[in-house]
Amino acid sequence: MQRTSVRILVAGLLTLMACLLYLDRYAVGIASKSMKVDLNMTETQMSWFLSAFFWSYALCQVPAGWLSDRFGPRIMLTVYILAWSLFTGLLGVTTQVSMVLLLRFLCGAAQAGAYPVCSGMVRKWFPLSQRGSASSVVAMGGRSGAVLAPILTAALITAFAVPSASGALVGGWQQALIVYGFAGIIVAFIFAWICRDSPVLHPWCNEAEQNFITSSTAASLTPTIESAAVPAESVQPTVAENDRFPLVAVVTSLSLWGNSLTQFLTNIGWLFVVTWLPRYLGDVHSVPLNEQAVMTAVPTLAGIIGMLSGGWWTDFAAHRFGLKWGRRLPMMATRFTAAAGYGICLFLGMTYMPDAESRWLPWMMIGGLSVATFSCDLGVPAMWAYSNDVGGKYTASVMGWANMHGNFGAAVAPPLYNAILGETPTLSQWNSLFAFCMCVFALAGVAASVIDATKPIGTSEKKLSIA
Numbered sequence: 001m002q003r004t005s006v007r008i009l010v011a012g013l014l015t016l017m018a019c020l021l022y023l024d025r026y027a028v029g030i031a032s033k034s035m036k037v038d039l040n041m042t043e044t045q046m047s048w049f050l051s052a053f054f055w056s057y058a059l060c061q062v063p064a065g066w067l068s069d070r071f072g073p074r075i076m077l078t079v080y081i082l083a084w085s086l087f088t089g090l091l092g093v094t095t096q097v098s099m100v101l102l103l104r105f106l107c108g109a110a111q112a113g114a115y116p117v118c119s120g121m122v123r124k125w126f127p128l129s130q131r132g133s134a135s136s137v138v139a140m141g142g143r144s145g146a147v148l149a150p151i152l153t154a155a156l157i158t159a160f161a162v163p164s165a166s167g168a169l170v171g172g173w174q175q176a177l178i179v180y181g182f183a184g185i186i187v188a189f190i191f192a193w194i195c196r197d198s199p200v201l202h203p204w205c206n207e208a209e210q211n212f213i214t215s216s217t218a219a220s221l222t223p224t225i226e227s228a229a230v231p232a233e234s235v236q237p238t239v240a241e242n243d244r245f246p247l248v249a250v251v252t253s254l255s256l257w258g259n260s261l262t263q264f265l266t267n268i269g270w271l272f273v274v275t276w277l278p279r280y281l282g283d284v285h286s287v288p289l290n291e292q293a294v295m296t297a298v299p300t301l302a303g304i305i306g307m308l309s310g311g312w313w314t315d316f317a318a319h320r321f322g323l324k325w326g327r328r329l330p331m332m333a334t335r336f337t338a339a340a341g342y343g344i345c346l347f348l349g350m351t352y353m354p355d356a357e358s359r360w361l362p363w364m365m366i367g368g369l370s371v372a373t374f375s376c377d378l379g380v381p382a383m384w385a386y387s388n389d390v391g392g393k394y395t396a397s398v399m400g401w402a403n404m405h406g407n408f409g410a411a412v413a414p415p416l417y418n419a420i421l422g423e424t425p426t427l428s429q430w431n432s433l434f435a436f437c438m439c440v441f442a443l444a445g446v447a448a449s450v451i452d453a454t455k456p457i458g459t460s461e462k463k464l465s466i467a
Contacts, residue, residue, distance in 0.1 A: 004208070006205040011122075011137055019144045024088045026146050027149045049104055055108065056107075057407045059109075061404035069120065073121050077113065077195075081191065088184065125199060132310075132314040139307050156176035256390070259386060262448045262451070266406065266444045271413040276414075280430060295366050299373040303373035304377070306377035322454075324453060335375075339439070339441035420432050
């Protein structure tokens with residue numbers, strides 16, 4: 001019997017969901033200047049607006065992951081998509097700063113479950129030998145949304161904005177967010193209609209595909225990984241009602257703490273590209289809105305290339321060097337090369353003075369940031385695959401734990417950036433920010449040195465050993 005390819009369709013829908021996830025998340029980066037003017041917000045208020053999302057996003061990671069393990073990904077991810085789309089749309093109709101902050105906080109809480117659910121679904125729908133590649137494709141959807149966010153948002157703002165008494169365009173961001181909200185509702189219904197919690201529950205997935213997913217987990221890696229060490233998995237049920245999150249195993253795992261710290265530091269350095277970069281281009285290099293959108297999209301596009309390459313790299317490395325170094329090496333090396341990308345920006349910022357009439361310097365800065373984002377995303381599939389490797393039936397919860405710490409990094413990043421820059425930053429302060437991001441990426445590389453994907457967390461599975 002020829003096997004079906006429903007798992008590919010599931011991966012495609014998860015990729016679409018991830019694209020919407022990042023589109024909604026980072027649309028505010030390009031819209032922030034218009035929002036700040038229309039709502040009379042200070043830079044400090046705007047930094048907390050950007051930060052509020054990541055505080056709730058981080059705090060809700062583990063609960064959201066556990067809910068997915070407990071009630072199943074299909075129900076929970078549908079609820080999550082509907083909720084964050086509703087809150088995104090409501091952002092476009094409120095005029096109070098306090099309500100904007102609250103809705104942004106709620107958006108973060110609703111989006112918190114998305115990637116933990118994706119991680120759990122990848123584990124159930126793909127054999128071990130393909131999890132890195134599948135993870136990279138889904139994560140690529142997120143980066144695609146981040147690429148589209150500045151370009152599409154700028155186009156929508158320009159289309160809906162109206163001229164003020166002075167002739168300048170005002171508004172437009174409200175309608176853009178409402179459009180994104182409606183799009184999310186459509187995606188939620190498509191996901192609920194097509195996806196199922198596991199292959200055995202899907203009417204389109206035949207027995208040949210089910211056997212491929214469940215029985216090739218060990219055999220596909222022979223002889224590199226001992227088959228006895230990776231038992232063939234039956235499709236895992238949701239967590240039983242009396243099962244608990246393996247808190248003791250999680251908090252005593254040096255490897256998981258290394259992964260969590262790596263993600264924490266990575267997000268502190270990475271968030272600049274999708275939040276403060278448009279402001280830097282406008283304030284320092286006098287780049288207009290539509291050019292800001294294109295320039296901001298380029299580093300994220302480089303990240304997509306890194307994301308796709310990273311899935312292949314971590315799967316290849318696992319075969320070539322074993323599971324421990326197959327996950328550890330991509331995470332370590334890419335943090336150091338990301339630091340080098342910010343080092344390029346620091347060198348350029350200290351060597352050359354900005355010229356409002358010239359674009360070569362900002363494009364060189366974009367080149368340095370593209371090195372950073374390509375490197376950063378090149379290691380992301382290894383992080384996802386690591387959670388699949390060690391999480392077992394708690395994969396979504398373990399993924400949520402590490403992602404929680406990563407988004408604590410994203411939460412503290414805007415206030416840290418604001419502390420370095422202030423309300424009216426000088427060129428020296430922008431260079432200090434580049435130096436800061438370079439250092440945190442280097443520290444992330446050090447933290448990744450203790451990651452060990454051969455040690456399962458909170459399960460009775462044997463250690464995954466290398467032949």
